[in-house]
Structures are given as C-alpha cells and as structure tokens.
Amino acid sequence: MSARDGIFAGDDPFLLAQTWLAEAEATEPNDPNAIALATVDPDGLPDVRMVLLKEIESHGDGQGAFVFYTNYDSAKGQQLAATPKAAFVMHWKSLRRQIRVRGTVTREEGPKAQEYYASRALQSRIGAWASAQSRPLASRNALMVEVAKQGARLGLNPPRPPFWGGFRIDPVQIEFWADGAFRLHDRFRWTRAPGDPGAVWQVQRLSP
Template structure:
C-alpha cells in the first residue's frame, strides 16, 4: 500500500470518508452531504444529479429516493453507479464507483420516520420524474396524501434506499500549483482486500 499521512492516514476508507464528512459538516454552509450521483440508462446514456448521502456504513454509502424515479430505474437496471462529493471549503473530494443494491428494510423505515412530516407526505404526493400538469396538481396530491395518511404516514412502498458498495474509491486533496494529492483505493470484489495507489495529479 502507498504510504498515507495527514488527512489521508488510515487503513479503512469508510472511516476516512466519515472523518472527512464530519469535518465538512463544520465548514460547508449548505448540504455538506450532497453528492453527484451518476447512472446510465438502458442505452448507456449517462445521467447525473445531486442526491443527499445519508449514511456511511462499514462497507457502503446509503441514500434514499422514490423507486419510480428515473434514477431508481437506471440503478435497478444496471446495478452499478458512481458518485463524487466535492467540498469546496475543505478543498477535497471523494469519488466512488461500485455495486448498487436496494435498502428496503428497517434502515429505510427508520430514516423515513426521521424526516419532517411535510417531507414524508411529500414522498406520497410526488410521482417523481413523471410529467406534472401544473403546480396546483402537486398541491392537490399533497392535500390528498395529508387527508389519507394524517400526521403519521407510513413509508410508501415505492420509496426507500440504495447502497453503493464501492469497488473503487478516490480521496483527492487540493495541492499547490495544481499538484493535487490523489489516493485510489481499489478491490476486485466487495469482499476482497483493498489495494491503494498514489496517482499523479
């Protein structure tokens, strides 16, 4: 393994990612957990959008969405995805590529229950990614969801999480004169050991 010191030190990339995210939470003004998630459709055409990373587990990164959305359809179809998290104030970023699986159990229930009531009802009201006639139609759908589910809505069956188990991670730190610091963590499978390589900027 390449020698790593300072902000790159450690033998567990998930612990390192949690440390960087914790630092970002103290310095980024808004959405320190925002990440650009990339997927591809059935024809291989790429898509990218910002989603919020909700947890870093011991072997994966978890986020949540509507299972009827375009992103969910693409994730389910390919079973693979990539993301990048960039922290402008820290001058760091993390890139990942890996295997996607659904998180549709107690973890999804727990996170859904932690959201604000308006967000929980909004999940019922929005037919995410589908055409919308006008804003009034969405407001009517929200009113209907509120009347139907009240102040304790259950998690919709079409809403839950995804876990990206990376086969490759890159930790990037800004360097003087654009001579950046880049460490790539790579493994052959999600159960294999990591190989770490220092990359040219």
C-alpha cells in the same frame, strides 16, 4: 507527504470518508452530504443529478457502504434497477477536497429504510407519497393539491411508500483527492476486486 499521512491516514476508507464528511459539516454552508450521482439509461447514456448521502456505513474492518434514499420509480431508481451500478463524487469547496466512488448497487428496504423514513419531517413523508418523481407535472398547484389530498388520507403517521426506499452503493473503487499548490494535487485510489466485498483494499497514489 508519504502514502496515507496527514488527512489521508488510515486503513479503512469508510472511516476516512466519515472523517472527511464530519470535517465538511463544520465548514460547508449547505448540504455537506450532497453527492453528484451518476447512473446510465437503457441506451448506456450517462445521467447525473445531486442527491443527499444519508449514511456512510463502516463496520471497522474495511467493509461498509454508502446509502441514499429515493423514489424507486424515479429515473435514477429505474436506471439502477436495470443496471445496478453507480458512481458519485462528493466535493467540498471549503476544504478543497473530494471523494469519488464507483460500485455496485442494491436496495435498502429493511429496518434502516423504515427508521430513516420515520425520521423525516411529516410534510416530507407526505411528499414522498404525493410526488410521482421524474414524471411530467401539469403545475406546481397540481402537486400541492396532491400533497393536501395525501395528507388528509394518511394522517399524522404515514407509512413508508412501497415505491420509496434506499440504495446501498458497495464500492469497488474509492478515490480521495485534496487540492495542491500549482495544481499538484494529492490523490489516493483504493480498489478491491469486484464481487468480493471481503477483499483487501489496495491503495495507490495517482498523479494529479
């Protein structure tokens, strides 16, 4: 396989990522958009958890971003506020592929955040108000009591909480990986200069 033939073909990493995700949606039994998101705490200690990637933006010119949503007061939200850099891996066992991303992070608090929040199930929207994410909880019953309280207060059309919204990861590095026989995997790393989202991507094959 020469550079970017077959499943690696293309000149836009965001379009390629969209294609791989679409293929995974047909084969993965649960949450094909799940990513293992890594941040760092104030001591520089890495922290990682699974979240759901909600959008792969592509502008068709090699520019785009990866977007997820969360509580800004959660551990990851506070860590990203202090150190706005992140990495994630998206792995699909059924396809034997993965995508790794590293980049800088900014908040998504505009119309897209409003639109996504409004698209969620009512109980999920109320849950965003009720959960003090990442902080100690006395019991599950206490959580459910708070859900009921917020549901009664907010009604059938709760607004988006001011502490809840999106994060956009603007990558400086994207790696596409596919399993190979005898662990001779195929890996292509796309890189561009930090701080210059308009920079041209450079693609390099890596040893397995």
